[in-house]
Amino acid sequence: MTDRPTETSERTGPDGSPHTTVEQTEGIVRTRSIRVAYEEFVPPPGGNPDSRPPIVLIMGFGAQLILWPTELCEQLAAAGYRVIRYDNRDIGLSTKFEGMQVGGSFIARLLRSQLGLASEVPYTLHDMAADARNFLDALRIERAHLVGASMGGMITQLVAATYPERVASASIVFSSTNERFLPPPTPAAIRALLRPPPRNATTEDLIEHSARNFHMLGGPAFPREHDELRELARTQIERSYYPQGMVRQLAAVLGSGSLRPYAARIQAPTTVIHGTNDPLLKPACGRAVARAIPGSRLVMIDGMGHDLPTSVVPTLADEILATIRTA
Secondary structure, eight states: OOEEEEEEEEEEEESSSSSSEEEEEEEEEESSSSSEEEEEEESSSSSGGSSSSSEEOOTTTTGGGGOOHHHHHHHHHHTTTTTEEEOOSSSSSSOEEEEEEEOOHHHHHHHHHHHOOOOSSSHHHHHHHHHHOOHHHHHHTTTEEEEEEEEHHHHHHHHHHHGGGEEEEEESSSSSOOOOOOOOOHHHHHHHHHHOOOOOOOOHHHHHHHHHHHHHHOOSSOOOOHHHHHHHHHHHHHHHOHHHHHHHHHHHHHBBBOOOOTTOOOOOOOEEEEEETOOSOHHHHHHHHHHTTTTTTEEEEETOOSSSOGGGGGHHHHHHHHHHHOO
Protein backbone atom coordinates (compact mmCIF):
# COMPACT_ATOMS: atom_id res chain seq x y z
CA MET A 1 0.00 0.00 0.00
CA THR A 2 1.30 3.46 -0.88
CA ASP A 3 -0.03 6.82 0.17
CA ARG A 4 1.17 10.36 0.58
CA PRO A 5 -0.27 13.68 1.79
CA THR A 6 -1.46 15.88 -1.05
CA GLU A 7 -3.33 18.81 0.45
CA THR A 8 -4.51 20.48 3.65
CA SER A 9 -7.57 22.73 3.70
CA GLU A 10 -9.76 24.43 6.27
CA ARG A 11 -13.48 23.73 6.50
CA THR A 12 -16.32 24.76 8.78
CA GLY A 13 -16.82 22.26 11.60
CA PRO A 14 -20.04 20.32 12.29
CA ASP A 15 -21.14 22.93 14.85
CA GLY A 16 -20.49 25.80 12.45
CA SER A 17 -17.14 26.69 14.01
CA PRO A 18 -14.46 27.71 11.49
CA HIS A 19 -11.00 26.36 10.82
CA THR A 20 -11.52 22.60 10.95
CA THR A 21 -8.44 21.44 9.08
CA VAL A 22 -8.95 18.56 6.66
CA GLU A 23 -5.97 16.55 5.42
CA GLN A 24 -6.14 14.79 2.05
CA THR A 25 -3.97 11.85 1.03
CA GLU A 26 -3.96 9.57 -1.98
CA GLY A 27 -2.73 6.03 -2.49
CA ILE A 28 -2.98 2.72 -4.28
CA VAL A 29 -3.65 -0.52 -2.43
CA ARG A 30 -3.48 -4.09 -3.72
CA THR A 31 -6.52 -6.18 -2.80
CA ARG A 32 -7.01 -9.91 -3.34
CA SER A 33 -7.64 -9.44 -7.04
CA ILE A 34 -6.98 -5.86 -8.21
CA ARG A 35 -5.14 -2.65 -7.44
CA VAL A 36 -7.41 0.13 -6.21
CA ALA A 37 -6.61 3.84 -6.35
CA TYR A 38 -8.15 5.94 -3.59
CA GLU A 39 -8.09 9.28 -1.82
CA GLU A 40 -8.71 9.88 1.86
CA PHE A 41 -9.85 12.94 3.83
CA VAL A 42 -9.19 13.07 7.58
CA PRO A 43 -9.56 15.93 10.08
CA PRO A 44 -6.72 16.38 12.60
CA PRO A 45 -5.80 16.93 15.37
CA GLY A 46 -3.57 13.95 16.00
CA GLY A 47 -4.55 10.45 16.86
CA ASN A 48 -4.86 7.46 14.61
CA PRO A 49 -6.95 8.18 11.48
CA ASP A 50 -7.97 4.52 11.46
CA SER A 51 -9.87 5.09 14.70
CA ARG A 52 -12.31 7.52 13.10
CA PRO A 53 -15.56 6.06 11.68
CA PRO A 54 -14.97 5.46 7.94
CA ILE A 55 -17.26 6.65 5.15
CA VAL A 56 -16.53 4.94 1.83
CA LEU A 57 -17.81 6.61 -1.37
CA ILE A 58 -18.50 4.38 -4.40
CA MET A 59 -18.88 6.15 -7.75
CA GLY A 60 -20.99 5.20 -10.76
CA PHE A 61 -20.61 4.00 -14.32
CA GLY A 62 -17.70 5.54 -16.19
CA ALA A 63 -17.01 7.91 -13.28
CA GLN A 64 -13.67 8.32 -11.56
CA LEU A 65 -13.39 9.01 -7.84
CA ILE A 66 -12.89 12.73 -8.52
CA LEU A 67 -16.57 13.02 -9.51
CA TRP A 68 -17.33 12.88 -5.79
CA PRO A 69 -17.17 16.63 -5.04
CA THR A 70 -14.14 17.44 -2.92
CA GLU A 71 -16.38 19.83 -0.98
CA LEU A 72 -18.58 16.89 0.04
CA CYS A 73 -15.59 14.83 1.15
CA GLU A 74 -14.22 17.76 3.18
CA GLN A 75 -17.59 18.49 4.78
CA LEU A 76 -18.04 14.88 5.89
CA ALA A 77 -14.46 14.75 7.17
CA ALA A 78 -14.97 18.00 9.08
CA ALA A 79 -17.83 16.26 10.90
CA GLY A 80 -15.26 13.84 12.35
CA TYR A 81 -15.15 10.99 9.82
CA ARG A 82 -12.48 9.26 7.77
CA VAL A 83 -13.74 9.76 4.22
CA ILE A 84 -12.46 7.54 1.41
CA ARG A 85 -13.32 7.75 -2.30
CA TYR A 86 -11.96 5.18 -4.74
CA ASP A 87 -11.82 4.22 -8.41
CA ASN A 88 -13.80 1.12 -9.36
CA ARG A 89 -12.15 -1.50 -11.55
CA ASP A 90 -11.66 -0.50 -15.18
CA ILE A 91 -11.71 3.25 -14.46
CA GLY A 92 -9.33 5.95 -13.28
CA LEU A 93 -6.08 4.63 -11.82
CA SER A 94 -7.38 1.23 -10.69
CA THR A 95 -6.76 -2.07 -12.50
CA LYS A 96 -7.89 -2.24 -16.14
CA PHE A 97 -9.20 -5.52 -17.54
CA GLU A 98 -7.27 -5.21 -20.79
CA GLY A 99 -8.37 -7.47 -23.63
CA MET A 100 -11.56 -8.68 -21.94
CA GLN A 101 -14.21 -8.45 -24.65
CA VAL A 102 -17.95 -7.89 -24.21
CA GLY A 103 -19.63 -10.39 -26.51
CA GLY A 104 -23.23 -10.84 -27.61
CA SER A 105 -25.83 -8.32 -28.68
CA PHE A 106 -26.05 -5.00 -26.82
CA ILE A 107 -29.74 -4.67 -27.73
CA ALA A 108 -30.51 -8.14 -26.39
CA ARG A 109 -28.64 -7.35 -23.17
CA LEU A 110 -30.53 -4.06 -22.84
CA LEU A 111 -33.91 -5.75 -23.34
CA ARG A 112 -33.08 -8.49 -20.84
CA SER A 113 -32.06 -5.81 -18.34
CA GLN A 114 -35.42 -4.06 -18.79
CA LEU A 115 -37.01 -7.37 -17.79
CA GLY A 116 -34.76 -7.71 -14.74
CA LEU A 117 -32.84 -10.62 -16.31
CA ALA A 118 -29.10 -11.28 -16.19
CA SER A 119 -26.85 -11.78 -19.22
CA GLU A 120 -23.43 -13.31 -19.73
CA VAL A 121 -20.86 -10.52 -19.33
CA PRO A 122 -17.13 -10.34 -18.47
CA TYR A 123 -17.89 -9.39 -14.87
CA THR A 124 -20.96 -8.31 -12.92
CA LEU A 125 -21.90 -5.90 -10.17
CA HIS A 126 -21.45 -8.82 -7.78
CA ASP A 127 -17.76 -8.89 -8.69
CA MET A 128 -17.57 -5.15 -8.10
CA ALA A 129 -19.25 -5.61 -4.70
CA ALA A 130 -16.56 -8.16 -3.87
CA ASP A 131 -14.00 -5.53 -4.93
CA ALA A 132 -15.51 -3.17 -2.33
CA ARG A 133 -15.33 -5.83 0.37
CA ASN A 134 -11.72 -6.62 -0.55
CA PHE A 135 -10.88 -2.91 -0.52
CA LEU A 136 -12.19 -2.66 3.06
CA ASP A 137 -10.03 -5.68 3.95
CA ALA A 138 -6.94 -4.11 2.40
CA LEU A 139 -7.43 -0.93 4.44
CA ARG A 140 -8.21 -3.01 7.56
CA ILE A 141 -11.68 -1.49 7.85
CA GLU A 142 -14.04 -3.87 9.61
CA ARG A 143 -17.19 -1.81 9.12
CA ALA A 144 -17.96 1.31 7.10
CA HIS A 145 -20.73 3.71 6.23
CA LEU A 146 -21.23 3.32 2.47
CA VAL A 147 -22.36 6.03 0.08
CA GLY A 148 -22.99 4.93 -3.50
CA ALA A 149 -24.04 6.98 -6.52
CA SER A 150 -25.74 5.50 -9.61
CA MET A 151 -23.90 2.23 -10.38
CA GLY A 152 -22.13 2.80 -7.06
CA GLY A 153 -25.55 2.72 -5.40
CA MET A 154 -26.17 -0.67 -7.01
CA ILE A 155 -22.81 -1.90 -5.70
CA THR A 156 -23.73 -0.52 -2.27
CA GLN A 157 -26.96 -2.53 -2.29
CA LEU A 158 -25.05 -5.72 -3.03
CA VAL A 159 -22.36 -5.09 -0.43
CA ALA A 160 -24.98 -4.33 2.25
CA ALA A 161 -26.96 -7.46 1.34
CA THR A 162 -24.06 -9.87 0.80
CA TYR A 163 -21.66 -8.67 3.52
CA PRO A 164 -24.04 -7.13 6.09
CA GLU A 165 -21.47 -7.27 8.89
CA ARG A 166 -19.28 -4.80 6.94
CA VAL A 167 -21.91 -2.06 6.48
CA ALA A 168 -22.89 0.31 9.30
CA SER A 169 -25.23 2.42 7.15
CA ALA A 170 -26.00 2.99 3.48
CA SER A 171 -26.78 6.16 1.55
CA ILE A 172 -27.86 5.41 -2.03
CA VAL A 173 -27.86 8.35 -4.45
CA PHE A 174 -29.74 8.36 -7.80
CA SER A 175 -29.62 4.59 -8.27
CA SER A 176 -31.91 1.67 -9.13
CA THR A 177 -32.76 -1.93 -8.33
CA ASN A 178 -32.72 -2.75 -12.06
CA GLU A 179 -35.97 -4.65 -11.58
CA ARG A 180 -38.29 -5.22 -14.52
CA PHE A 181 -40.52 -2.57 -16.03
CA LEU A 182 -38.81 0.45 -14.50
CA PRO A 183 -38.96 3.44 -16.88
CA PRO A 184 -36.02 3.77 -19.25
CA PRO A 185 -33.82 6.88 -19.50
CA THR A 186 -34.94 9.77 -21.66
CA PRO A 187 -33.80 9.59 -25.30
CA ALA A 188 -31.41 12.51 -24.66
CA ALA A 189 -29.87 10.69 -21.68
CA ILE A 190 -29.45 7.52 -23.73
CA ARG A 191 -27.65 9.52 -26.41
CA ALA A 192 -25.39 11.07 -23.77
CA LEU A 193 -24.63 7.62 -22.41
CA LEU A 194 -23.98 5.82 -25.69
CA ARG A 195 -22.94 8.42 -28.27
CA PRO A 196 -19.20 8.08 -28.97
CA PRO A 197 -16.97 11.12 -29.40
CA PRO A 198 -16.07 12.20 -32.94
CA ARG A 199 -13.73 9.92 -34.87
CA ASN A 200 -10.08 10.97 -34.46
CA ALA A 201 -11.15 13.35 -31.67
CA THR A 202 -8.54 15.65 -30.17
CA THR A 203 -8.29 16.15 -26.40
CA GLU A 204 -10.32 19.34 -26.76
CA ASP A 205 -12.98 17.44 -28.74
CA LEU A 206 -13.17 14.83 -25.95
CA ILE A 207 -13.50 17.52 -23.32
CA GLU A 208 -16.32 19.26 -25.20
CA HIS A 209 -18.09 15.95 -25.83
CA SER A 210 -17.90 15.03 -22.13
CA ALA A 211 -19.01 18.50 -20.99
CA ARG A 212 -22.11 18.31 -23.21
CA ASN A 213 -22.97 14.93 -21.71
CA PHE A 214 -22.57 16.29 -18.18
CA HIS A 215 -24.91 19.15 -19.10
CA MET A 216 -27.51 16.73 -20.46
CA LEU A 217 -27.61 14.79 -17.18
CA GLY A 218 -27.94 17.83 -14.90
CA GLY A 219 -31.12 19.12 -13.28
CA PRO A 220 -32.75 22.56 -13.62
CA ALA A 221 -32.48 23.50 -9.94
CA PHE A 222 -28.69 23.11 -9.84
CA PRO A 223 -27.32 24.43 -13.14
CA ARG A 224 -23.60 24.52 -13.88
CA GLU A 225 -21.69 26.85 -16.17
CA HIS A 226 -20.32 25.25 -19.31
CA ASP A 227 -16.78 26.30 -18.37
CA GLU A 228 -17.15 24.44 -15.06
CA LEU A 229 -18.28 21.31 -16.88
CA ARG A 230 -15.39 21.60 -19.31
CA GLU A 231 -12.92 21.83 -16.42
CA LEU A 232 -14.51 18.79 -14.77
CA ALA A 233 -14.23 16.89 -18.05
CA ARG A 234 -10.62 18.01 -18.54
CA THR A 235 -9.65 16.83 -15.05
CA GLN A 236 -11.14 13.39 -15.71
CA ILE A 237 -9.62 12.97 -19.17
CA GLU A 238 -6.16 14.16 -18.14
CA ARG A 239 -6.19 11.83 -15.11
CA SER A 240 -7.26 8.77 -17.13
CA TYR A 241 -9.06 8.22 -20.42
CA TYR A 242 -10.07 4.59 -20.91
CA PRO A 243 -13.35 4.13 -22.84
CA GLN A 244 -12.88 0.33 -23.06
CA GLY A 245 -13.48 0.10 -19.33
CA MET A 246 -16.75 1.99 -19.66
CA VAL A 247 -17.99 -0.64 -22.13
CA ARG A 248 -17.36 -3.40 -19.59
CA GLN A 249 -18.85 -1.41 -16.71
CA LEU A 250 -22.03 -0.77 -18.69
CA ALA A 251 -22.19 -4.49 -19.49
CA ALA A 252 -21.91 -5.20 -15.74
CA VAL A 253 -24.87 -2.90 -15.00
CA LEU A 254 -27.03 -4.39 -17.76
CA GLY A 255 -25.90 -7.98 -17.20
CA SER A 256 -26.37 -8.37 -13.44
CA GLY A 257 -30.15 -8.74 -13.41
CA SER A 258 -32.60 -7.45 -10.82
CA LEU A 259 -31.12 -6.32 -7.50
CA ARG A 260 -34.48 -6.28 -5.75
CA PRO A 261 -34.01 -9.64 -3.94
CA TYR A 262 -30.73 -8.35 -2.56
CA ALA A 263 -32.09 -4.94 -1.58
CA ALA A 264 -34.83 -6.70 0.40
CA ARG A 265 -32.14 -8.31 2.59
CA ILE A 266 -30.47 -5.05 3.64
CA GLN A 267 -30.58 -4.50 7.40
CA ALA A 268 -28.38 -1.43 7.78
CA PRO A 269 -30.04 1.97 8.23
CA THR A 270 -30.50 3.26 4.69
CA THR A 271 -31.44 6.52 3.03
CA VAL A 272 -32.29 6.68 -0.67
CA ILE A 273 -31.60 10.10 -2.22
CA HIS A 274 -32.88 10.89 -5.71
CA GLY A 275 -33.59 13.91 -7.89
CA THR A 276 -37.02 14.68 -9.25
CA ASN A 277 -35.48 15.57 -12.64
CA ASP A 278 -33.09 12.67 -13.16
CA PRO A 279 -33.13 11.87 -16.90
CA LEU A 280 -30.95 8.74 -16.68
CA LEU A 281 -32.40 6.85 -13.72
CA LYS A 282 -35.90 8.24 -13.43
CA PRO A 283 -37.40 9.06 -10.00
CA ALA A 284 -39.32 5.76 -10.15
CA CYS A 285 -35.95 3.97 -9.95
CA GLY A 286 -35.12 5.65 -6.63
CA ARG A 287 -38.58 4.90 -5.30
CA ALA A 288 -38.08 1.25 -6.26
CA VAL A 289 -34.89 1.13 -4.20
CA ALA A 290 -36.64 2.66 -1.20
CA ARG A 291 -39.59 0.25 -1.55
CA ALA A 292 -37.28 -2.74 -1.67
CA ILE A 293 -35.13 -1.91 1.39
CA PRO A 294 -36.98 -2.51 4.68
CA GLY A 295 -37.26 0.61 6.83
CA SER A 296 -35.37 2.83 4.39
CA ARG A 297 -35.92 6.57 4.16
CA LEU A 298 -36.59 8.25 0.80
CA VAL A 299 -35.41 11.81 0.16
CA MET A 300 -36.43 13.38 -3.17
CA ILE A 301 -34.46 16.53 -4.01
CA ASP A 302 -36.55 18.86 -6.12
CA GLY A 303 -34.91 19.78 -9.42
CA MET A 304 -31.83 17.57 -9.04
CA GLY A 305 -30.70 15.51 -12.04
CA HIS A 306 -28.08 12.80 -12.40
CA ASP A 307 -25.31 15.07 -11.21
CA LEU A 308 -23.52 16.24 -8.04
CA PRO A 309 -22.91 19.98 -8.43
CA THR A 310 -21.38 21.90 -5.53
CA SER A 311 -24.71 23.60 -4.85
CA VAL A 312 -26.32 20.30 -3.80
CA VAL A 313 -23.45 19.31 -1.48
CA PRO A 314 -24.86 20.84 1.77
CA THR A 315 -28.16 18.97 1.35
CA LEU A 316 -26.40 15.75 0.41
CA ALA A 317 -23.98 15.98 3.34
CA ASP A 318 -26.82 16.63 5.79
CA GLU A 319 -28.76 13.57 4.59
CA ILE A 320 -25.69 11.30 4.68
CA LEU A 321 -24.78 12.44 8.22
CA ALA A 322 -28.40 12.00 9.36
CA THR A 323 -28.29 8.41 8.09
CA ILE A 324 -24.98 7.72 9.82
CA ARG A 325 -26.28 9.05 13.12
CA THR A 326 -29.17 6.57 13.07
CA ALA A 327 -26.56 3.80 13.09
